[in-house]
Amino acid sequence: MSVCEKALVGGRRYWAWIGALLAVILVGVLFYLRQLHVGLGITGLSRDVTWGLYIAQFTFLVGVAASAVVVVLPYYLHDYHAFAKITILGELLAMSAVVMSLLFIFVDMGQPERALNVILYPTPTSIMFWDMISLGGYLVLNAVIAGLTLGAERRGVAPPRWLRPIVVLSIPWAVSIHTVTAFLYSGLPGRHLWLTALLAPRFLASAFASGPALLILLAMIVRRLASFDPGREAIQKLSVIVTYTMVVNVFFVLMEVFTVFYSGIPEPMAHFEFLFVGLEGHAPLVPWMWASMALAVISLVLLLTPRYRTDERTLAAACGMVFASVWIDKGLGLIVGGFVPSPLGDVTRYVPTLPEISITLAIWAVGVLLVTLLCKIALAVRGEPAGA
Amino acid sequence: MSLDRRAFLGVAGLSALAVAGTRSLDALTRRGRAEGASEARAATRWAMVVDPGKCRKDDGCTGCIAACDRAHNVPHFSERAHEVKWIWREPFDRAFPDHGGSLPEDAARSQSVPVLCNHCDNPPCVRVCPVQATWKRADGIVMMDYHRCIGCRYCMAACPYGARSFNWLDPRPRIKEPNPEFPTRTKGVVEKCNFCEERLALGRPPACVEACTEGALVFGNLKDPRSEVRRLLRSRHALRRKPELGTGPNVYYLV
Amino acid sequence: MNDRGLILGGLLLFVGLITLPVWYNVAAGTPSRPPELKLPAQGKDPFGTAEYMRASHMSLLVAWRDEVVRGGERTVVGRDGKTYAKSLTRTCMDCHSSRAEFCDRCHGYTSARVSCWDCHADRRLAEGSAR
Numbered sequence: 001m002s003v004c005e006k007a008l009v010g011g012r013r014y015w016a017w018i019g020a021l022l023a024v025i026l027v028g029v030l031f032y033l034r035q036l037h038v039g040l041g042i043t044g045l046s047r048d049v050t051w052g053l054y055i056a057q058f059t060f061l062v063g064v065a066a067s068a069v070v071v072v073l074p075y076y077l078h079d080y081h082a083f084a085k086i087t088i089l090g091e092l093l094a095m096s097a098v099v100m101s102l103l104f105i106f107v108d109m110g111q112p113e114r115a116l117n118v119i120l121y122p123t124p125t126s127i128m129f130w131d132m133i134s135l136g137g138y139l140v141l142n143a144v145i146a147g148l149t150l151g152a153e154r155r156g157v158a159p160p161r162w163l164r165p166i167v168v169l170s171i172p173w174a175v176s177i178h179t180v181t182a183f184l185y186s187g188l189p190g191r192h193l194w195l196t197a198l199l200a201p202r203f204l205a206s207a208f209a210s211g212p213a214l215l216i217l218l219a220m221i222v223r224r225l226a227s228f229d230p231g232r233e234a235i236q237k238l239s240v241i242v243t244y245t246m247v248v249n250v251f252f253v254l255m256e257v258f259t260v261f262y263s264g265i266p267e268p269m270a271h272f273e274f275l276f277v278g279l280e281g282h283a284p285l286v287p288w289m290w291a292s293m294a295l296a297v298i299s300l301v302l303l304l305t306p307r308y309r310t311d312e313r314t315l316a317a318a319c320g321m322v323f324a325s326v327w328i329d330k331g332l333g334l335i336v337g338g339f340v341p342s343p344l345g346d347v348t349r350y351v352p353t354l355p356e357i358s359i360t361l362a363i364w365a366v367g368v369l370l371v372t373l374l375c376k377i378a379l380a381v382r383g384e385p386a387g388a
Numbered sequence: 389m390s391l392d393r394r395a396f397l398g399v400a401g402l403s404a405l406a407v408a409g410t411r412s413l414d415a416l417t418r419r420g421r422a423e424g425a426s427e428a429r430a431a432t433r434w435a436m437v438v439d440p441g442k443c444r445k446d447d448g449c450t451g452c453i454a455a456c457d458r459a460h461n462v463p464h465f466s467e468r469a470h471e472v473k474w475i476w477r478e479p480f481d482r483a484f485p486d487h488g489g490s491l492p493e494d495a496a497r498s499q500s501v502p503v504l505c506n507h508c509d510n511p512p513c514v515r516v517c518p519v520q521a522t523w524k525r526a527d528g529i530v531m532m533d534y535h536r537c538i539g540c541r542y543c544m545a546a547c548p549y550g551a552r553s554f555n556w557l558d559p560r561p562r563i564k565e566p567n568p569e570f571p572t573r574t575k576g577v578v579e580k581c582n583f584c585e586e587r588l589a590l591g592r593p594p595a596c597v598e599a600c601t602e603g604a605l606v607f608g609n610l611k612d613p614r615s616e617v618r619r620l621l622r623s624r625h626a627l628r629r630k631p632e633l634g635t636g637p638n639v640y641y642l643v
Numbered sequence: 644m645n646d647r648g649l650i651l652g653g654l655l656l657f658v659g660l661i662t663l664p665v666w667y668n669v670a671a672g673t674p675s676r677p678p679e680l681k682l683p684a685q686g687k688d689p690f691g692t693a694e695y696m697r698a699s700h701m702s703l704l705v706a707w708r709d710e711v712v713r714g715g716e717r718t719v720v721g722r723d724g725k726t727y728a729k730s731l732t733r734t735c736m737d738c739h740s741s742r743a744e745f746c747d748r749c750h751g752y753t754s755a756r757v758s759c760w761d762c763h764a765d766r767r768l769a770e771g772s773a774r
Contacts, residue, residue: 039575040539041556046469050541050554110539110554110576117519117538122412128518128542189512189633190548267485344482344550348469525715533712534762568732568764589717 006380007373014376021369028362031355032107040110043356048348049339051108053360056335058104060210060327061097061367062181063203065138067211068094069174070241076167082237086230088378089222090215091146094174096370097211098139103363127183134177141170146378154381178203185338193271193338196259198252203330205249210326212238212245213319218371220316228379232312239315243303246322250296253329275337280347285336288328295325432527433610434583435638436597437620440501442604445477452502453477455599459584461572463555463562472553474581475504475596483629484641501641502596502605505530505551505581506629509636513543513552522578528610528638529583537577544578548633552580610638678752681744689721704731704759732763 010018035042045052071090074080106112123129145167152159182200185191216238219230260268273279275289299321301308308314341347352360391399443449456462456475463472480499481487507530514524521537524530544552558575566572570586573579584594592598597607608617617640620626626640668675690696690703707729710716718726727734739745742765750757 039555039557041470041575045556047471047473047544047553048469048550050544105540108540110541110578111537114519114536114538117521117536119408119412121519121536123518123520125515126518126542127516128540132518184542185545188516188546189635190630191545339545342550343548344478345485523713531712535708535712566764571762571764574758574761585715589715 004377007376009380010376017372018369021365021372024365025362025369028359028365031358032362035107035355035359036112040108042353044351044353046348046350048342048346049336049350051335051339052350053331053352053356054104054108056331057360057363058101058108059181059203059335060331061101061104062135062178063207063326063330064211064214065094065097065101065135066174066178066204067207067215068142069171070208070212070245071215071238072167072174073171074237076164077171080237082231082233085228085382086215086219086234086238088146088149088382089218089230089375091142092374092378093211093215093218093371095139095142095146096367096374098135098142098177099370100363100367102135102139103366104360107359107363127180127187131177131180131184134173134180138170138173138177141166141173145170146374150378150381175204178207185334190343191338192268193334195268196256198256202249202252202256205245205252206326206330208245209242209249210323210330212242213322216242216319217316217323218375220312222375222379226375226379226383228382235312235315236310239303239309239319242319242322243300243309246296246300246303249326250300270341271337274340274347275333279341282340282347282349284349284351285333289333292325292328292333295321295328299325430526431609431611433638434507434528434588435608435610435617435640436504436583436594437606437608437617437626437640437642438502439604439606439620439642440480440499441642442602443502443600444602444604445500450477451599451601452596452605455595456581458565458567459587459595460570460582461559461563461567463559463572464564465557465562470556472555472559472579474553474579475502477501478503484627486630486632487627503549503551503629504596504639505583506549506635506637506639507581507583509638510634512546512548512633512635516542516546518542525585529585529588530580531582531585532579534571534573534577534579539576539578541578548630548635549637552578554578675752678748680748681741683738683740686738687723689723689725689727690719691722707731731759732765736765 043052043054068090071083071087075083075087106115109115118129118132145163148163149159179200182203185194186196186199188194216235219235219238223229257272260272270279274282275285277283278286299318302314302318302321303309308318336350339348340350453475457464460474462474465471477500480501483501483503507528509528511522511524511530514522514530517523518540519536519538521533522530522543523533539554541554544554555573555575555577560566560572563572584592584596587594593607594605597605606616606620608615610617612618620642621640625643627643628637628640631637688696691699696703707719711729717729719729721727736742742760746757749755
């Protein structure tokens with residue numbers, strides 16, 4: 001039996017779950033066909049806010065993909081054995097996140113049939129070119145590492161020796177994907193919210209908080225649904241990592257706030273005002289941004305208190321809050337906030353439309369489906385006796 | 389020969405990658421050679437000088453805008469979100485946020501100026517385009533190739549002047565008087581002012597310059613010391629939009 | 644192998660299904676005819692023989708397109724020694740004057756959709772409707 005066929009074995013609940021995901025995907029596909037026919041005008045995007053939900057999800061998900069490094073590095077480089085079981089989950093999550101981010105780029109394109117122009121006319125001056133290389137490479141690296149590790153396990157032998165340099169390469173590569181993604185924004189003159197050298201470090205800190213938080217939740221779900229326990233020690237160690245990266249993330253945000261407001265330079269200040277108090281009577285993101293701040297603070301209180309961190313129920317809640325907080329900050333505020341006010345001072349309303357939201361949900365469903373199938377395969381391999 | 393399914397897929401995948409890779413390498417080593425820049429162009433740097441004092445903005449004159457829209461099939465969308473603009477009018481303090489005085493009755497505030505693509509010396513839009521659908525010609529014109537644009541809108545994020553527009557919808561139904569001599573655009577590509585390169589090739593001035601009866605728009609070669617633009621810039625002080633960003637705009641506004 | 648029957652049967656069914664349009668036309672007695680093009684009365688292939696143009700007109704147009712837009716080289720000397728503008732809507736369509744009776748006939752027959760007309764105007768059509 002081929003490895004992939006293991007995804008086709010499951011109970012009624014498994015198939016109901018797969019069916020529900022496929023239904024969400026189908027709705028999104030139908031809306032995408034409409035977008036293809038009518039144009040991106042069916043989204044809430046405009047001449048001033050040219051990137052929105054799609055590109056924001058892309059940015060957020062590249063972070064989730066990069067965060068696999070927080071389990072890969074201790075496990076492979078420092079032989080930290082508590083991460084032996086959770087590492088494979090991290091790699092599968094990273095692969096799914098890369099696929100999702102590539103899909104988000106694709107649905108944002110005005111001329112998707114010309115997508116291969118990026119390869120036919122490679123342009124090293126464009127950060128988008130490097131982003132494509134780093135994301136594609138990262139997907140291949142993770143697929144090779146996870147595939148060979150699982151394959152070796154299935155046959156009950158050690159993975160090939162030449163896999164180790166590839167694993168080591170994947171560590172700086174993970175950092176590079178999110179750094180390059182930050183460079184997409186931080187190198188643009190005249191976009192003052194993004195024009196800061198702190199953007200890449202901030203991206204990495206928020207990614208290394210939200211990604212492992214998601215991984216903890218995934219581990220808890222997998223433990224409940226399958227006979228696979230990544231281990232309490234692994235989850236606890238990850239929670240410490242989430243704690244410190246979230247502290248660093250909030251610290252970085254406060255650094256930005258200080259520099260922007262103490263210097264008092266109007267352009268960068270206007271973006272923060274739009275996000276946190278509203279500008280010219282427009283305050284669509286204000287409740288979101290304050291919710292993100294509140295979630296960050298509450299989650300930090302929970303995470304920094306050992307009693308709550310070690311209790312897995314409060315830990316799960318804290319991880320959910322970290323994920324939500326960073327998603328709002330990166331998946332809504334950072335991209336839309338960078339376009340308002342526009343270079344000419346316009347404060348433009350951006351509200352995602354139903355088609356836009358449906359397509360976004362569909363891509364998330366693709367990611368969840370991928371995680372489900374990949375976990376199913378991986379755990380089936382792990383579950384069966386070696387050599388079977 | 390024994391070849392199982394997995395090995396077959398592996399070999400097929402690697403072969404596809406190798407083909408794509410050689411194509412890319414090819415293109416990389418070829419770069420810069422194909423964009424034939426002739427000697428005549430290198431001796432030219434097209435620029436525009438705007439004299440806001442001569443512009444008849446008070447009686448609502450939009451001659452330059454209408455001429456451009458007609459010449460280039462610029463569509464008219466009533467909803468602001470989908471607007472397409474090549475040359476348009478902006479209040480002075482929005483076009484020049486760093487030059488406004490502090491008093492509300494400041495003379496400059498009541499003025500509006502025509503704005504368009506600045507055809508920068510160091511254009512951020514060109515730098516970020518992942519497919520070279522926009523590039524800088526030797527004569528200074530920042531060109532667009534609508535055949536190649538993938539519609540990623542990175543150039544719109546990069547332009548600090550808001551000079552670029554995206555075709556959110558099919559523009560054709562929104563073109564008032566179609567001009568069959570110039571192509572329209574299709575949905576999903578970015579467009580902007582091209583300094584009327586199609587007219588320059590025939591030795592004619594840009595449509596907006598020709599349409600302005602007041603002589604408020606002057607067009608010429610910055611590398612020619614005897615040109616009208618050079619004469620104006622020698623004799624009068626001129627501003628450029630956001631020069632601190634290092635983009636090097638080629639549209640000047642006389643004070 | 645015990646599922647040989649299933650595999651072969653499935654393959655046969657698949658081949659049958661994808662060739663269905665052919666059988667349908669044979670059965671209905673409507674075999675396809677190659678398209679009849681309306682050719683210009685005068686002119687003598689300034690850019691290549693009919694065979695060459697039939698096989699490679701798209702490459703020629705793409706080359707012209709890149710040379711005009713990206714290289715600024717707007718004219719070409721034909722085989723007849725005359726200078727022509729590298730223009731689909733002018734040079735080509737000056738003689739092949741009807742898009743519907745020339746371009747569309749073959750492209751419709753082979754179901755090869757082109758995007759030329761999304762942006763470039765079929766000038767005669769545009770002028771006709773303007774009058």
